[in-house]
Amino acid sequence: MRRRWASNPLFYFFMCLSAALLIVVLSAAGVLAPVQNLLSIPLNAITGFLNRTAITVNNAGNELYDVASLRARNLELEAQLARITGEVIQLREVASDYQRLAQLLNYTSANQDRQFITADVVGVEQQGLLRAIIINKGTRDGVRVGMPVETELGLVGRIYDVTANASRVQLITDQNSFVSGRLQTSRAEGSVRGRGLLTGSLLMQNIGVDSQIIIGDLVVTSGLGGNFPPDVVIGQVTSARSLEFELSQEAQVTSFINFATLEYVLVVTNFQPADISIFDDPAGDP
């Protein structure tokens, strides 16, 4: 009979359950604390070892993940740096443009008697020593052939070909360019000719033998010939040559403008070149 009771699963279950509940009650009451402490020692040792191992493995895994994430972050930052570098370059360009335009504006403000339009240099034409620039303003903007072109640093050249929305400018450095100039100090007249060089090197010819040429003196347009308005800076005298057997002197003049890097120019729109060629024609004489 006792055997049957013991082999009954339900009986066994309730016996075990009762024992478990008794243990719970005794443990909650603190009666089993010494036993628990004793039994916990080996278990805690095993758990501690496993825990340390797990932490080591986990840290190693985290470090691997960190390396991967740092690599990804590095790539992301490199991309960001490239983008920001591009933006910085753009901003520098804008700042540079702003500076140049501000200088042009100062120049135009200081010359209220002349009307200007600002034009971008959109092309360069070069054939040997002949060099011209193309600007993005044409007849629609009021540009006409013969109008002078300047920057705040001085004379650039003259319009010699115009379309509706673009113009060609003959530079003063062109070998076919002749500008009537005047030395600012001695007021001596001369003809400033281009030498076909991008350096802005010019030659002032036909200066009277009695005239004093001072190195560093400014050369400005004289207005003679009616092709350019007077008193526009052409350049600065860098050297002079005077030969005894010649009837005139020559001066090396250098423009302040760097013609190789021109980006903006000013076209003087209220200057009409005077056509005086008729006076040169002998057939025109009465």
Next chain:
Amino acid sequence: MRYLLMGAGLVMLAAVQSSILPYFRLYSGQPNLVMLVVAAWAIDSSWEEGAFWAFWGGICMDLLSVVPLGTSVVPLLVATFAIRLAVTQTEGLTLLIYLVVVLAGIIIAQIVLFVVLGLEGYFIEPVPVIRYFAIPSVIYQMLVAAPVYVVVRWLGRTFPARRVL
């Protein structure tokens, strides 16, 4: 050998459960390997053996936790008894039946555990516990239930119980 292996194995499983498995949690849930091994053992051997190992496994788990000794024993005993009862009522154990029975056992164990903890005075908020602990734990246990059964069954066959004449 069988009992030594199982006893030491449950100690190790309880230690692994409280040290290594927390690093492999799914949300806040983690598998109760002791419960799965005890359930598989109860299915593959006898109810008495299952109850004994439920007792032993529960004690090991409680020794490594802050709850009073015996707290984990009660749900393990109830779940093991329920699983064993269900298996004896079915003819032929298939993988599907095994998974359904184990799922039912896991759910019963969770419910009983919450009841016991509540009686011991622990306050448990049901919704977050079910959402972040119970459901992920159940899913996790169902994923490892079949492999655990295969291992336990192999051990049971390799180290059979001695016949007492």
